[in-house]
Amino acid sequence: MTNEGARVLVTGGTRGIGFAVAHQIVRQGGRVMLVGTDAERAQEAAASLAAPGRVFSMGCRIEGNERQSRRLVEAAVESLGELTGVVNAAGGATVGHALDLSWSRWKEDVDTKLWGYFALMRAAVPHLASPGGVIVNILGVAGKDPNPRLAPGTVINGALRGLTKILADDLAPRGIRVLAVNPGATETDLLREMAQGYARLNGVSTDEALAAMRSSGPLGRLPTASDIAAAVVFLMSEEAALITGTSLDIDGGVHRGPA
């Protein structure tokens, strides 16, 4: 499997899953533009990949802003040339019940992830290799297995799952594939933030909440960012040329609903 020659825009690329994706693409000979909220942190993340001339970075807060998304894609194209891929991974996972979370929390989460992913896809499509371009959206198992304690993620990832499928249908005639990966609880900085949320809800310590999450998987451990990234780079590769419109769960077997 190879992504040699890949030219990929990765949002949420400064840490966690997005960074692991960028790392694996670069290791396979590809080039990436990393995006995070903070330009300096993004630059540091890019430098840590130690591949001068193949890794670029930008600070930009992803949100449902069409003009900003266009500017971001144009900057990526200027650095990388025509894109072969886009990985949408910028986002978080607010722990809380639907009626308990504030309206402003809901709006911010929806704006970052649902509208942010969609705006970037709309901006990127005209600059994606056709045929051959690939979009991978990092969603989350709550999108198919509703979790009342992860209300925004359940709603946002469910909507993005539908959007992934309909864009895959719309873009198939142009030879562009659109896919989703659903991480379960994954060992990134976000896991600790989620554990803090569960600790508050359940009246336990953060360490107890973390331990409960870590012991929840039948395969004995939670996925790491590299486990998720390995699936993403496979889906982007030529070997996955006939896979589109689907979402792949990587959760160590936690999800028990329909496949």
Ligand SMILES: NC(=O)c1ccc[n+]([C@@H]2O[C@H](COP(=O)([O-])OP(=O)(O)OC[C@H]3O[C@@H](n4cnc5c(N)ncnc54)[C@H](OP(=O)(O)O)[C@@H]3O)[C@@H](O)[C@H]2O)c1
């Ligand atoms: N980890 C999990 O358990 C888990 C489970 C299910 C789904 N997911 C999904 O996987 C994706 C990545 O999560 P992760 O675990 O890798 O999180 P993470 O380790 O906290 O990293 C988040 C990344 O997203 C960036 N980011 C966040 N909000 C952004 C915004 N508005 N604009 C631009 N960049 C933004 C951060 O940039 P800065 O460095 O600048 O902050 C960072 O690079 C998210 O969509 C999340 O919902 C994660």
